Amino acid sequence: MQEYFFTIYLTYDQCMQYYQGNIKYIQVTEDTGKRIRFPAVHIRKFVSSLGIRGRFRLCLDGQNGFVSLEKIT
Template identity: 50%
Template sequence: MQQYYFNMSVSYEECQRFYRGQTKFVLVTDDNGKKIQLLFSHFRPYIDSLGIRGRFRLTLTKQATFVQLEKIN
């Protein structure tokens, strides 16, 4: 398993682009500078009235298949 840590801050208005079908992916940069493209839908449980804010841990298999996205604070 591979784990990546990153901070995320996306406004509620930007999240609306996902619901309107204008955005399917989001590009994040982990703490070591690695860029990772994820389906925006993985962030759905973390959207609130402010959008998405917080620190996250992404877990992937060794083949880079999605396992889990967790908000860690």
């Protein structure tokens, strides 16, 4: 399993584009500089009235398939 750590700050309006399905993927830069893209559906549970703010851990399986996304701070 591969783990990637990153920080994300999105406004509520930016999140709504993802939440409503207008944008299909999220691309982030993890701590070592690698760019990672994953389906936007996985951030829906983290959207608040402020948007999304915090540190996250993304876990992928050996074939780069999604395993989990969790907020760590």
